[in-house]
Amino acid sequence: MEDFFKRVQEHHNLKLPFVVYRKPNKSEVKAILQKSDELIFTSEFKEQGFVFSPFDNTEKSILIRLADAEVMSIENPILDTIKADPQKQTEASATEKQRHMFLVKKGINAIKEGLFKKVVLSRKESVTLENKDPISIFKRLLGKYASAFVYCWYHPEVGLWLGATPETLVKIEGNRFSIMALAGTQVYKNTLDVVWQDKEIQEQQYVTDFVVDSLKPSAESIKVSDTTTVKAGNLLHLKTMISAQLKPTANLKDVIYAIHPTPAVCGLPKKAAKDFILKEEDYNRSFYTGFLGELNLDAITSPRSGRRNIENRAYAITRKSTQLYVNLRCMQLVNDKANIYIGGGITESSNPEKEWEETVAKSLVMKSIL
Numbered sequence: 001m002e003d004f005f006k007r008v009q010e011h012h013n014l015k016l017p018f019v020v021y022r023k024p025n026k027s028e029v030k031a032i033l034q035k036s037d038e039l040i041f042t043s044e045f046k047e048q049g050f051v052f053s054p055f056d057n058t059e060k061s062i063l064i065r066l067a068d069a070e071v072m073s074i075e076n077p078i079l080d081t082i083k084a085d086p087q088k089q090t091e092a093s094a095t096e097k098q099r100h101m102f103l104v105k106k107g108i109n110a111i112k113e114g115l116f117k118k119v120v121l122s123r124k125e126s127v128t129l130e131n132k133d134p135i136s137i138f139k140r141l142l143g144k145y146a147s148a149f150v151y152c153w154y155h156p157e158v159g160l161w162l163g164a165t166p167e168t169l170v171k172i173e174g175n176r177f178s179i180m181a182l183a184g185t186q187v188y189k190n191t192l193d194v195v196w197q198d199k200e201i202q203e204q205q206y207v208t209d210f211v212v213d214s215l216k217p218s219a220e221s222i223k224v225s226d227t228t229t230v231k232a233g234n235l236l237h238l239k240t241m242i243s244a245q246l247k248p249t250a251n252l253k254d255v256i257y258a259i260h261p262t263p264a265v266c267g268l269p270k271k272a273a274k275d276f277i278l279k280e281e282d283y284n285r286s287f288y289t290g291f292l293g294e295l296n297l298d299a300i301t302s303p304r305s306g307r308r309n310i311e312n313r314a315y316a317i318t319r320k321s322t323q324l325y326v327n328l329r330c331m332q333l334v335n336d337k338a339n340i341y342i343g344g345g346i347t348e349s350s351n352p353e354k355e356w357e358e359t360v361a362k363s364l365v366m367k368s369i370l
């Protein structure tokens with residue numbers, strides 16, 4: 001069993017690209033190990049592999065191509081679990097707080113001036129690592145966040161990223177797909193039965209409405225679920241699922257670029273909010289709030305058991321399956337530091353102090369396993 005992680009470790013020591021990941025609530029951990037150190041991009045999203053995309057949708061998406069890689073998997077590996085030690089969790093400095101609150105105030109003012117309705121503003125926090133071994137950090141993420149998409153991604157020319165994200169960007173199987181609209185945050189206090197303020201309800205509704213509108217050119221039979229409260233680590237969010245069928249004329253690229261970056265990570269209208277983020281956030285988000293996941297992999301589904309035609313039952317159906325996640329609750333390891341990325345949705349009724357506290361609460365998702 002340890003061989004699995006040893007292989008990944010060796011691959012990393014050889015400075016070869018890889019991704020190792022586990023999907024939400026699954027027991028299988030998968031690794032895709034690229035055989036060369038080539039930096040490969042995708043723009044059409046037609047290949048099979050694992051894609052890693054930045055926030056800025058004008059920048060290139062990186063691909064680990066299935067054809068150039070070895071795939072391994074293991075079920076229920078033994079994991080390191082650690083108890084969070086709040087003493088060890090460094091606090092962000094007063095200057096960082098001031099800087100973030102200033103940015104949030106600027107965002108609120110821009111909304112009041114009518115530049116946009118919502119903007120997601122973020123920051124980066126550096127933590128010095130005691131143990132900088134990415135595989136053991138990855139194992140701790142696996143142990144702690146069963147309902148997240150947990151990953152460790154590496155390319156020698158790009159860097160090493162780890163995360164445990166609660167948010168799916170899009171899942172497509174054949175021509176059916178679903179999209180998650182996740183936004184609004186409060187700290188989990190032992191119950192899912194909570195009251196949401198108008199600010200959070202509105203900020204999440206913006207995301208749902210945007211997704212539905214953006215999908216209209218490429219989708220039909222669009223269905224919207226009820227909005228529910230979901231737990232993600234120490235936090236609660238509001239979630240709505242949108243499902244639909246791809247029009248015969250549409251393709252995956254159209255769907256991805258219609259929705260990414262969604263107002264859950266960018267804002268509304270998309271262009272104005274994105275321009276504001278690129279201009280006013282004083283750092284580069286790079287892959288934070290981008291997306292990542294399996295691209296066009298073969299998924300084998302058994303035919304429906306109710307079918308009359310016996311012959312049909314004998315054959316499983318192979319469909320192309322894509323499962324992309326939004327890169328949230330993530331960090332980049334650089335030398336002996338972890339750069340943790342956190343942000344929150346700002347609307348007209350945001351309170352800068354509360355928005356700061358929200359980023360502090362979100363930073364604990366990563367800090368508590370370091």
Ligand SMILES: C=C(O[C@H]1C=CC=C(C(=O)O)[C@@H]1O)C(=O)O
Nearest residue numbers: 182183184185264342343344345
């Ligand atoms: C931008 C982040 O979260 C997004 C996802 C869920 C809730 C969010 C919020 O309440 O602001 C954000 O839209 C982040 O965690 O860095």
